[in-house]
Amino acid sequence: MSLLRAVLGSRNLTIGLVVLLLAAGMAVVSEFWTPWPPYAMRIRDKLQGPSLAHWFGTDNFGRDIFSMIMAGARNSLEVALTAVAVGMGLGVPLGALAAARGGWIDGFVMRLSDLAFAFPALLTAVIVTAIFGPSATNAMIAIGIFNIPVFARVTRGAAMGLWKRDYVLAARCAGLGDAAITWRHILPNINHVLIVQATIQFALAVVAEAGLSYVGLGAQPPQASWGKMLSDSQTYIYGAPHLAIFPGLAITITVLGLNLLGDGLRDLLDPRVRRRR
Amino acid sequence: MRTAAPLLEVRDLVREYPLPRPSLFAPRPVLRAVRGVSLTLAAGSSLGIVGESGCGKSTLARCVMGLERPQGGQVLIDGEDIYALSRAGLRRARVKFQAVFQDPYGSLDPRHDVRRILLEPLASLQPETGRAEHASRIAEALEAVGLPAEAAGRYPHEFSGGQRQRIAMARALITRPALIVADEPVSALDVSIQAQVLNLMMDLQERLGLSYLFISHDLGVVRAITDRVAVMQAGKIVEEGPTGEVFAHPRHAYTRRLIESAPKPFSGRRRRARAAQEAPA
Amino acid sequence: MSAPLLELDGLTVALGTGGVELLSGLSLVLERGERLGLVGESGSGKSLTALAIMGLLPEQMRVSGGLRFKGDDLPALPEERMRRLRGRRIAMIFQEPMTALNPVMSIGAQIAEGRRLHLGEGRAEAEAVARRLLDRVGLPGPRFDPGLYPHQLSGGQRQRVMIAMAVACGPDLLIADEPTTALDVTVQAQILDLLDEIVEETGAALLLITHDLGVVSETADRIAVMYAGRILETGPTEKVFARMAHPYAHGLFAASPYGLDLRRAPGEPRPRLKAIPGMVPDPARRPAHCVFAERCASVQADCLRISPPLKPLEAEGGRWPHLVACLHPRAGGAAP
Numbered sequence: 001m002s003l004l005r006a007v008l009g010s011r012n013l014t015i016g017l018v019v020l021l022l023a024a025g026m027a028v029v030s031e032f033w034t035p036w037p038p039y040a041m042r043i044r045d046k047l048q049g050p051s052l053a054h055w056f057g058t059d060n061f062g063r064d065i066f067s068m069i070m071a072g073a074r075n076s077l078e079v080a081l082t083a084v085a086v087g088m089g090l091g092v093p094l095g096a097l098a099a100a101r102g103g104w105i106d107g108f109v110m111r112l113s114d115l116a117f118a119f120p121a122l123l124t125a126v127i128v129t130a131i132f133g134p135s136a137t138n139a140m141i142a143i144g145i146f147n148i149p150v151f152a153r154v155t156r157g158a159a160m161g162l163w164k165r166d167y168v169l170a171a172r173c174a175g176l177g178d179a180a181i182t183w184r185h186i187l188p189n190i191n192h193v194l195i196v197q198a199t200i201q202f203a204l205a206v207v208a209e210a211g212l213s214y215v216g217l218g219a220q221p222p223q224a225s226w227g228k229m230l231s232d233s234q235t236y237i238y239g240a241p242h243l244a245i246f247p248g249l250a251i252t253i254t255v256l257g258l259n260l261l262g263d264g265l266r267d268l269l270d271p272r273v274r275r276r277r
Numbered sequence: 278m279r280t281a282a283p284l285l286e287v288r289d290l291v292r293e294y295p296l297p298r299p300s301l302f303a304p305r306p307v308l309r310a311v312r313g314v315s316l317t318l319a320a321g322s323s324l325g326i327v328g329e330s331g332c333g334k335s336t337l338a339r340c341v342m343g344l345e346r347p348q349g350g351q352v353l354i355d356g357e358d359i360y361a362l363s364r365a366g367l368r369r370a371r372v373k374f375q376a377v378f379q380d381p382y383g384s385l386d387p388r389h390d391v392r393r394i395l396l397e398p399l400a401s402l403q404p405e406t407g408r409a410e411h412a413s414r415i416a417e418a419l420e421a422v423g424l425p426a427e428a429a430g431r432y433p434h435e436f437s438g439g440q441r442q443r444i445a446m447a448r449a450l451i452t453r454p455a456l457i458v459a460d461e462p463v464s465a466l467d468v469s470i471q472a473q474v475l476n477l478m479m480d481l482q483e484r485l486g487l488s489y490l491f492i493s494h495d496l497g498v499v500r501a502i503t504d505r506v507a508v509m510q511a512g513k514i515v516e517e518g519p520t521g522e523v524f525a526h527p528r529h530a531y532t533r534r535l536i537e538s539a540p541k542p543f544s545g546r547r548r549r550a551r552a553a554q555e556a557p558a
Numbered sequence: 559m560s561a562p563l564l565e566l567d568g569l570t571v572a573l574g575t576g577g578v579e580l581l582s583g584l585s586l587v588l589e590r591g592e593r594l595g596l597v598g599e600s601g602s603g604k605s606l607t608a609l610a611i612m613g614l615l616p617e618q619m620r621v622s623g624g625l626r627f628k629g630d631d632l633p634a635l636p637e638e639r640m641r642r643l644r645g646r647r648i649a650m651i652f653q654e655p656m657t658a659l660n661p662v663m664s665i666g667a668q669i670a671e672g673r674r675l676h677l678g679e680g681r682a683e684a685e686a687v688a689r690r691l692l693d694r695v696g697l698p699g700p701r702f703d704p705g706l707y708p709h710q711l712s713g714g715q716r717q718r719v720m721i722a723m724a725v726a727c728g729p730d731l732l733i734a735d736e737p738t739t740a741l742d743v744t745v746q747a748q749i750l751d752l753l754d755e756i757v758e759e760t761g762a763a764l765l766l767i768t769h770d771l772g773v774v775s776e777t778a779d780r781i782a783v784m785y786a787g788r789i790l791e792t793g794p795t796e797k798v799f800a801r802m803a804h805p806y807a808h809g810l811f812a813a814s815p816y817g818l819d820l821r822r823a824p825g826e827p828r829p830r831l832k833a834i835p836g837m838v839p840d841p842a843r844r845p846a847h848c849v850f851a852e853r854c855a856s857v858q859a860d861c862l863r864i865s866p867p868l869k870p871l872e873a874e875g876g877r878w879p880h881l882v883a884c885l886h887p888r889a890g891g892a893a894p
């Protein structure tokens with residue numbers, strides 16, 4: 001199959017996919033099995049360094065960090081993916097609409113996104129959680145809302161230039177309407193911009209989730225998330241750096257994998273690059 | 278049947294663009310890009326529009342192509358006012374007129390292969406054509422412009438500038454139109470490639486009985502390919518007539534200035550602006 | 559006799575050591591007060607030649623052969639001395655004045671910059687010169703204040719500013735790379751006239767790069783026709799145009815609409831242009847024999863054996879001989 005060959009032919013894409021599958025796999029497996037019960041505190045074993053029994057060591061409550069990272073993967077990935085999906089799902093169409101129609105529609109969409117920008121993410125989250133109560137789901141929605149104007153702006157900016165291209169005029173001459181032109185000619189030509197933005201927003205969402213959890217608006221204790229583990233580790237950063245290192249590595253590797261995946265996807269979707277290889 | 282109706286008739290066309298207000302309460306100024314242009318183009322012939330940049334040539338082309346509604350006047354194709362048609366009616370009418378644009382790099386979507394590029398107008402404007410017909414029409418169009426059938430599976434970046442203009446021409450021909458509006462179709466090409474594309478356009482015109490509305494800033498190119506020429510300046514047509522006649526005996530001062538300013542081989546060293554007697558721009 | 563102002567002596571530019579040749583053995587001489595037209599289609603190497611002279615070739619390109627300015631071997635000069643030549647002794651005018659000018663700097667300051675940098679003039683002094691230069695290039699005060707910014711000018715006016723910048727330090731060599739290609743014909747005529755006058759007044763040499771045979775014919779004393787990184791024909795403009803001895807030089811002319819005879823009897827088909835078949839060979843696939851052979855109508859067996867060097871067409875060449883790189887040069891004229 002040529003698609004499979006193309007995917008395997010790209011080192012970036014392969015590494016990216018493997019990393020993401022590993023992270024997702026951890027999340028799924030953690031539902032059934034973890035080396036230790038992730039939320040069981042054993043104060044006696046607290047702040048142990050990595051060992052054969054506790055691969056990544058234990059935290060200040062004696063919980064097994066490896067097990068927590070497995071369990072946290074689910075929260076972190078879910079929050080980040082949903083936040084990006086919400087942001088893209090609403091932001092991209094809004095930005096595309098603004099670019100296609102211009103005029104007052106464009107003005108309206110852009111003012112709306114200014115408004116959303118003017119609210120700090122945390123405040124948005126506070127409002128959402130104040131209305132719906134604190135939970136991981138509501139954290140996702142809050143972060144997702146904050147992503148909408150980001151994607152709307154990026155989409156509009158990239159699309160605007162394309163609407164002046166002659167191939168868009170040619171499509172008009174072929175009787176295509178704005179929606180068809182957006183779907184066939186605009187979005188495929190800006191997907192690289194969107195992919196890059198999505199990986200950035202994903203990374204930011206993982207971190208934002210940590211912030212929300214930290215102030216008690218995200219994942220509720222005892223539930224773990226990478227961001228929360230990272231922020232909980234602050235006090236022990238000198239005495240027990242492994243508390244920060246392992247969740248930090250999990251975030252970094254996932255974001256890196258996502259970046260590689262994004263690069264690989266971008267190349268896969270671009271006929272100019274695809275042929276050259 | 279209106280046998281006498283010209284293929285294209287433009288009547289008193291006016292197209293204005295609003296400009297930003299200079300101050301909050303000032304009235305919105307307008308830029309009058311096309312100010313009352315009238316033209317006719319007989320079936321099977323070619324009409325050139327020459328003029329300098331910004332004189333409104335492309336705006337006129339977009340109005341003729343049904344892409345921008347003019348504020349005044351009419352565009353009649355086969356006697357039918359295209360801006361009086363319904364959306365569906367305009368779509369049906371589009372089969373008859375297609376366009377070729379200047380930029381061989383910007384006029385083809387880099388994400389689509391040639392098959393998909395050619396298919397777009399066909400599938401959209403003649404949905405009654407089936408899969409089998411699509412393949413044969415694509416082959417026919419590629420053949421007409423002198424590209425091999427394998428070109429269908431390749432992407433725009435794999436072609437040179439001249440070949441891309443052939444692809445653009447094939448896209449314009451695929452619905453078997455009567456009129457092609459060509460806005461600076463060879464301006465971005467090197468002379469030797471430009472000659473190939475111009476010759477192809479002449480061949481196709483003779484073979485298929487096409488009509489061209491041929492827009493260019495290059496007098497030499499217009500002279501080579503058109504039967505009649507209209508000289509445009511600041512949104513208006515200042516002179517119109519048979520091409521040979523206009524170039525040999527320009528009547529309007531602006532036409533004379535254009536012809537005099539154009540560089541010519543064999544003229545020897547000379548000062549031309551002085552010869553053309555004009556104010557500094 | 560002293561060394562010529564600019565001398566290219568078998569100048570070759572290759573991509574990496576022993577890599578693809580982009581320019582192959584260019585030879586030409588240019589003296590002060592002369593106008594040399596370098597004409598050819600895109601990809602023939604015109605702009606690369608200009609960059610080589612300016613010492614601005616990309617890092618990975620290797621220069622070999624002679625390239626001398628007033629006897630100095632340019633590729634061997636340290637960057638420090640090259641920088642002092644650029645703008646001071648050798649100045650360049652580009653095709654796109656909008657991208658070549660700094661959008662956030664006033665035109666007066668941009669013109670004065672060179673004098674302050676190279677001649678060490680103070681601000682007031684240099685700006686007074688800028689005012690005079692603006693007058694000279696046809697942008698008189700008070701309408702054209704030195705405090706204006708590039709976006710406040712038309713394309714032709716911006717090109718005038720570029721010319722003022724280029725001549726600000728009184729260079730010996732002006733390189734103009736397609737200076738009028740982006741302009742309308744009527745404006746082009748004025749800009750070419752201005753360049754012509756400037757050369758006359760300052761006695762600088764002009765290397766005019768263009769794809770337009772008409773432009774060189776009207777502006778240059780001598781021309782060099784380039785194709786695939788080589789000079790195929792060169793000589794005094796009238797002689798080259800009168801004979802067009804190289805099949806490519808003639809082909810270029812015949813393909814242009816200028817070469818078209820429009821006369822035809824009623825009912826006869828429209829006359830066609832004489833297109834040159836095929837395409838310019840990719841630099842990596844240039845043949846070892848005559849580079850034009852694949853597209854040439856007069857090709858013969860010997861053309862496929864060697865790459866013909868530039869040779870004089872007549873015994874007594876005079877100061878500027880008419881040279882052609884073809885084994886079977888055309889005899890006839892090219893006049894329409």
Ligand SMILES: Nc1ncnc2c1ncn2[C@@H]1O[C@H](COP(=O)(O)OP(=O)(O)O)[C@@H](O)[C@H]1O
Nearest residue numbers: 294308310328329330331332333334335336337
């Ligand atoms: N969409 C637009 N909005 C505002 N002004 C425009 C627009 N399109 C063209 N114009 C202006 O209309 C005039 C005519 O432009 P155009 O038709 O492109 O001229 P040409 O094709 O002869 O160079 C120019 O002054 C141009 O700036």
Ligand code: SF4
Nearest residue numbers: 848851854861884885
């Ligand atoms: S050397 Fe031969 S192939 Fe080359 S240009 Fe002359 S005649 Fe043509």
Ligand SMILES: [Mg+2]
Nearest residue numbers: 334335460461
């Ligand atoms: Mg135009």
